[in-house]
Amino acid sequence: MPSLHDATGPRVLFGGDYNPEQWPEETWADDVRLMKRAGVTSVTVGVFSWARIEPRPGERDFGWLDRIMDLMHRHGIGVVLATPTASPPAWMGSLHPETLPRAEDGSVVWYGSRQHFCPSSPVYRRYAAAITRDLAARYGDHPALLMWHVNNEYCTFCWCDGTARHFRRWLRDRYTTVDALNEAWGTAFWSQRYDTWEEVIPPRKAQYLRNPACTLDFRRFTSDALLECYTAERDIVTAGARRLPVTTNFMPFWIGQDAWTWAAQEDVVSVDVYPDPADPHAAQYGAMIQDMTRSQARGPWMVMEQAAGAVNFRRVNVPKPRGLGRLWSLQAVARGADAVCHFQWRQSRQGAEKFHSAMLSHAGEHGRTYREITRIGADLARLGPRVAGTTVTSDVALLHDWNSWWADEQEGRPSADVHYPTVVRAWHRALWEAGVTTDFAHPEHDLARYRVVVVPHLYLLGDTAVDNLVAYVHGGGTLVSGFLTGAADEDDRIRPGGMDERLRDLFGIRVVHEWWPLPAGEGLTCDGPRPFRATLWAEELETSTARTVATYRGGELTGMPAVLRNGRAWYVSTLPEPAALRELLARAADEAGVRPVLENPPPGLEAVRRGDLLFLLNHADGPLTVTVPGRHHELLTGGLVDGPVHLERHGVAVLA
Missing domain, CATH: 3.40.50.880 (Class I glutamine amidotransferase (GATase) domain)
Known part of the structure; x- marks a missing residue:
């Protein structure tokens, strides 16, 4: 199984989603200039570009993507190339309405957003496989390509008739006989017994409480059905002679995927994590998601998405105070991340996420966000050779x-x-x-x-x-x-x-x-x-x-x-x-003999050991002073520490 470091060497990848198809081509050169200045080493391309690549059924427009891949290669920026299958083009929903998911009450979930596909649809799967094969054939040997990113945030549920047929096949594999299914589901209750497989349907909207065992199995089935979509595309992109690592990005602590099962099918486990800056316990939430992802990966992992500032999906979307993005980025590294990426590189001017922050915000290169991104890039360049590939251990x-x-x-x-x-x-x-x-x-x-x-x-x-x-x-x-x-x-x-x-x-x-x-x-x-x-x-x-x-x-x-x-x-x-x-x-x-990383740390301090490095992260409202016995080399500044360590608000020290 290829690892992240097979493709990158001992460094921490830094970058984010790049959507050049949303911008005039004359902006691309400026993007590369600013990426280089910020220390960007990789970009994720193509996540939502299906309609650009396949404007009409069976047609292909790769010219713009050829130029992007070549441009990134010329400037030493690696590409994590995504299959665009998370967001089918409008023509698919129009020509093939059977590919659209149905809600629990039978209503159609229409196109006009994203993730508008039924995971069980043979038509969707056929189109997804075709565009994935063509991407793999065209770019599998491209020197800019670091790894493959399949789909994006698998999160679709469907209760349509096609899903019902797929569900019944899944249940046959699990139980073999209808009698065994009746026993497992306790269908003697409320006269719910099934006589034939054809009578079984997903747990759609019902008059009163639905059978909880049926609902549980439908959750299991949906996770497996989505996983089938992932592995089908994964097997296509790994079929060539050049075997690169493959990932798909988990949403943090999301109910729809059994990530233990999914992680076993990935070369690199990645996650999107968006703590709320207004949450007083946001740092702990971030640490929890990081610990969970590291454990699923059984080693280094990657932050595929985080916000450079404010998001747009909460009731009130506050920005990150100065230094908080750096603190949370280095927290992820402390807890095992070997890639720190953002959504997205350049903030959209149109569409549903124009108020979602980006590495290059509406304020441009003179804005605070870009300056802070540049500082994070410099920190990761310094830490990468020492930290990449090392592990976090716990008792x-x-x-x-x-x-x-x-x-x-x-x-x-x-x-x-x-x-x-x-x-x-x-x-x-x-x-x-x-x-x-x-x-x-x-x-x-x-x-x-x-x-x-x-x-x-x-x-x-x-x-x-x-x-x-x-x-x-x-x-x-x-x-x-x-x-x-x-x-x-x-x-x-x-x-x-x-x-x-x-x-x-x-x-x-x-x-x-x-x-x-x-x-x-x-x-x-x-x-x-x-x-x-x-x-x-x-x-x-x-x-x-x-x-x-x-x-x-x-x-x-x-x-x-x-x-x-x-x-x-x-x-x-x-x-x-x-x-x-x-x-x-x-x-x-x-x-039981378990000791904290530091004895009696001041309130607000997080201390984490990764390999032979000690990360000190200040989550308090103001500066902190930390006593660490011994003499240490501080990697972010290059200085020596012999005595108390002083951390500014949202400050970080990494001691060797």
């Missing part, structure tokens, strides 16, 4: 599984206020604030190398995953689990006793009598070593061998266990307030 893993998330989102559940990503983010934030670097892992992964494994909330766990967790603790690991974990099997069938019996034995729980969700804005006090507030959820538990660490106080649950410990296995039946969760996880990590 802690946070378990995450899309199947559990999908099941968690079902319509008829105890609390619609339990939002899986919010719970995962809360647990990651607790570890991040404790200074503990965290990997993500699937519950069936080999966990033996981790001292601590945390499970924020995995409602659905298959038998293999359950056995894996039990074996991990019996092998000497420390497990800390959040609420409603292991309640259902892989078919979303509730386990007897309210939790898998093996997990109840592991946590020292006899039975889960009741799940007790807490109304929004309400909470319970918990008594323990230090009182704390329980939020979102509670449970009425009866223990067997567990020791109670904290109990509920107030209401029906007074005196009942909130936090349990059974040897090296902890169970937390609520979502503790942030400080309490941080303290609990820090305690478990410390007892």
